[in-house]
Amino acid sequence: MVLLGARGFIAGAIFRSLSAQGFSVLPLGRPDLDLLKPESVGTLAAALHHDDAVVMLAALTPDRGRDIGTLMKNLAMMEHLCAALAKTGCAHLVYFSSDAVYGLGPSRVTEETPAAPQDLYGAMHLARELLARAVAGVPILVLRPTQVYGAGDTHNSYGPNRFRRAAREDGRIQLFGGGEETRDHIHVDDVAAISMRCLMHRRTGTLNLATGRSVSFRGVAELVARQFAKPADIVSVARSGPVTHRHFDVANLIAAFPDIRFIALDEGVARCHTEEMEKG
Amino acid sequence: MRPVVGFAGMTHLGLVSGVCASEKGFMVVCFDPDPSRIAALNGNSLPVSEPQLEQLVANNAERLHFTADAAALKGCDVVYVAPDVPTDDQGASDLRSIDALLEQTFGATRADAVIAVLSQVPPGFTRARAREDRALYYQVETLIFGRAVERALQPERYIVGCADPLRPLPAPYHAFLEAHGCPILPMRYESAELAKISINMCLVASVSTANTVAELCERIGADWSEIVPALKLDRRIGPHAYLAPGLGIAGGNLERDLATVCRLADELGTDAGVVRAWITNSRHRRDWALRVLHQAILSKIDDPVLAILGLAYKQDTRSTKNSPSIALLRSLEPFRVRVYDPLVAASEVPNPRRHAANSELEACDGADALVVITPWAQFRNLQPRDIAGRLRGKTVLDPYAVLDAAACRAAGLVYHTLGAKA
Numbered sequence: 001m002v003l004l005g006a007r008g009f010i011a012g013a014i015f016r017s018l019s020a021q022g023f024s025v026l027p028l029g030r031p032d033l034d035l036l037k038p039e040s041v042g043t044l045a046a047a048l049h050h051d052d053a054v055v056m057l058a059a060l061t062p063d064r065g066r067d068i069g070t071l072m073k074n075l076a077m078m079e080h081l082c083a084a085l086a087k088t089g090c091a092h093l094v095y096f097s098s099d100a101v102y103g104l105g106p107s108r109v110t111e112e113t114p115a116a117p118q119d120l121y122g123a124m125h126l127a128r129e130l131l132a133r134a135v136a137g138v139p140i141l142v143l144r145p146t147q148v149y150g151a152g153d154t155h156n157s158y159g160p161n162r163f164r165r166a167a168r169e170d171g172r173i174q175l176f177g178g179g180e181e182t183r184d185h186i187h188v189d190d191v192a193a194i195s196m197r198c199l200m201h202r203r204t205g206t207l208n209l210a211t212g213r214s215v216s217f218r219g220v221a222e223l224v225a226r227q228f229a230k231p232a233d234i235v236s237v238a239r240s241g242p243v244t245h246r247h248f249d250v251a252n253l254i255a256a257f258p259d260i261r262f263i264a265l266d267e268g269v270a271r272c273h274t275e276e277m278e279k280g
Numbered sequence: 281m282r283p284v285v286g287f288a289g290m291t292h293l294g295l296v297s298g299v300c301a302s303e304k305g306f307m308v309v310c311f312d313p314d315p316s317r318i319a320a321l322n323g324n325s326l327p328v329s330e331p332q333l334e335q336l337v338a339n340n341a342e343r344l345h346f347t348a349d350a351a352a353l354k355g356c357d358v359v360y361v362a363p364d365v366p367t368d369d370q371g372a373s374d375l376r377s378i379d380a381l382l383e384q385t386f387g388a389t390r391a392d393a394v395i396a397v398l399s400q401v402p403p404g405f406t407r408a409r410a411r412e413d414r415a416l417y418y419q420v421e422t423l424i425f426g427r428a429v430e431r432a433l434q435p436e437r438y439i440v441g442c443a444d445p446l447r448p449l450p451a452p453y454h455a456f457l458e459a460h461g462c463p464i465l466p467m468r469y470e471s472a473e474l475a476k477i478s479i480n481m482c483l484v485a486s487v488s489t490a491n492t493v494a495e496l497c498e499r500i501g502a503d504w505s506e507i508v509p510a511l512k513l514d515r516r517i518g519p520h521a522y523l524a525p526g527l528g529i530a531g532g533n534l535e536r537d538l539a540t541v542c543r544l545a546d547e548l549g550t551d552a553g554v555v556r557a558w559i560t561n562s563r564h565r566r567d568w569a570l571r572v573l574h575q576a577i578l579s580k581i582d583d584p585v586l587a588i589l590g591l592a593y594k595q596d597t598r599s600t601k602n603s604p605s606i607a608l609l610r611s612l613e614p615f616r617v618r619v620y621d622p623l624v625a626a627s628e629v630p631n632p633r634r635h636a637a638n639s640e641l642e643a644c645d646g647a648d649a650l651v652v653i654t655p656w657a658q659f660r661n662l663q664p665r666d667i668a669g670r671l672r673g674k675t676v677l678d679p680y681a682v683l684d685a686a687a688c689r690a691a692g693l694v695y696h697t698l699g700a701k702a
Binding site: 110112212249251254255258259260261262 | 560563564567570571574578579580610611612613614615
């Protein structure tokens with residue numbers, strides 16, 4: 001199995017899971033293979049075998065920019081991957097997309113919900129999905145994770161990881177408005193476990209990666225705050241947009257893996273806190 | 281003199297309609313081009329199950345003539361072309377078999393005989409097949425699986441699609457319809473074809489409303505069963521409104537009509553957004569049992585055993601087309617399941633680890649959860665304390681409220697149903 005973007009937060013968890021199960025994994029991070037460069041096509045094609053499974057996680061995430069330049073770089077990375085795959089083929093391509101491909105209209109989301117990205121990041125993932133699907137003869141699975149949290153996350157998106165960091169550093173968590181918005185938060189270990197199952201089953205199509213349980217940001221903040229001996233303060237700042245909600249209907253995920261067990265948010269937040277504290 | 285009536289196509293619709301015509305005192309020719317099907321009927325083996333049907337066949341044996349010889353239709357004054365029209369997974373009709381049977385019927389009947397299409401056909405079907413020299417009609421059927429005999433013997437009205445609705449119906453056809461004592465509504469072909477679809481759309485709208493609000497009830501602690509009487513007393517909704525929440529639309533006929541409306545709307549540029557919303561809601565509710573089972577059992581117990589009562593898509597039928605039970609069982613393939621249905625054989629269950637139980641309670645033996653997924657009347661006789669005594673776990677999913685909720689709770693069971701919080 002070839003893991004692209006291997007130095008990332010999610011890729012790291014997948015690599016650990018696959019390795020623990022004895023799979024042969026080739027992790028390729030940016031220092032090993034810079035997909036932004038055209039010459040990466042030849043390098044990757046030379047490294048790939050037609051019977052490999054490829055997991056594509058390499059992307060410039062929103063914290064690296066949400067502008068047109070970032071969009072074009074991300075598309076170039078995908079273009080180079082597709083060019084390499086066109087040369088060698090592969091047995092299974094798993095593309096890590098995002099729930100940002102969905103709009104913020106109706107709150108309930110399934111895999112059948114029409115994609116309606118609201119920003120360039122969502123548009124980028126949707127375009128990359130289409131690019132991947134255009135590679136002839138490659139069985140593809142698109143995974144669209146909701147907000148992923150867990151120890152070791154370097155991103156700073158609004159949610160459990162940022163709240164924990166803020167609580168630790170400032171002793172307070174800032175919420176937009178009352179933090180009424182509900183979102184689904186999935187632990188990175190669950191993402192890794194589902195990814196591994198998908199790889200083992202050579203699953204194709206599209207799957208949302210979510211738990212099916214949405215919690216308000218206030219609820220998340222309260223969970224995080226409770227992890228500290230002196231609970232962090234939760235303060236409200238003016239919100240910039242309207243309150244929106246998102247609920248995932250995970251029936252397809254359950255139907256695919258009916259014995260799947262998600263890490264409950266309170267347990268996951270506690271686990272994340274413990275692991276981060278152990279790291280110092 | 282009473283007309284002789286023929287029915288071409290001896291699947292569910294044609295058979296039930298023909299047998300009920302004989303019960304009304306008419307001589308009936310029941311034709312099907314498949315000799316094996318006719319041989320089975322002549323051997324008293326019915327291909328469908330409907331309450332009263334077997335008895336009516338026995339009672340009217342002298343008036344019923346089952347034959348695979350199309351020439352027998354020569355003696356008929358009115359011939360219904362009534363095969364069940366198959367649909368694909370998208371609900372689209374395959375019209376090849378009805379076209380072939382209609383053609384055969386045109387050729388086998390007298391020139392003065394009335395031919396009436398009784399099968400569910402899309403708008404435009406009948407006029408496209410009308411002939412100058414023949415009397416062709418389209419008659420709306422509103423049979424309900426499990427209540428087909430009752431509906432055929434006591435129709436609410438007859439909706440008759442005509443080439444020209446201003447021309448009186450031919451005497452033999454009118455005599456046959458009049459014998460049922462209900463209003464007869466002639467209209468142009470297209471109106472009748474769309475009337476059939478309209479009826480089903482109104483039913484789906486009601487059920488979708490029930491499903492949508494029932495799901496809210498499950499989350500906020502309201503009880504849909506308390507709300508229903510208030511709706512039924514509203515004259516604009518009515519006492520017979522379809523307000524029972526369910527596990528999505530199944531059986532094939534309603535799905536076919538919704539697919540037809542979407543197709544027509546796409547072709548003609550009209551809006552079918554609400555119909556697509558019904559379809560989405562139907563798919564969502566179909567997975568209710570899987571969601572509840574996952575939350576209560578599958579995500580908590582290793583290698584659970586699940587008892588499933590009911591395989592048919594609804595009670596009093598052996599049809600499993602789009603059955604929520606089969607859909608659920610497909611998702612439960614890794615697990616041990618113990619299944620029981622009064623009519624459907626366990627061999628239709630896709631699960632390799634299935635046990636075909638001989639009774640409802642045997643299905644419960646040692647199971648971690650019971651799912652009563654088809655509301656067969658006989659399941660109402662189950663005593664919750666007996667269920668509790670046979671189950672290993674305490675979880676009961678009873679979407680259609682077949683069991684007594686209070687008695688289940690009193691027996692220590694954790695009771696889940698549509699429209700109420702567990």
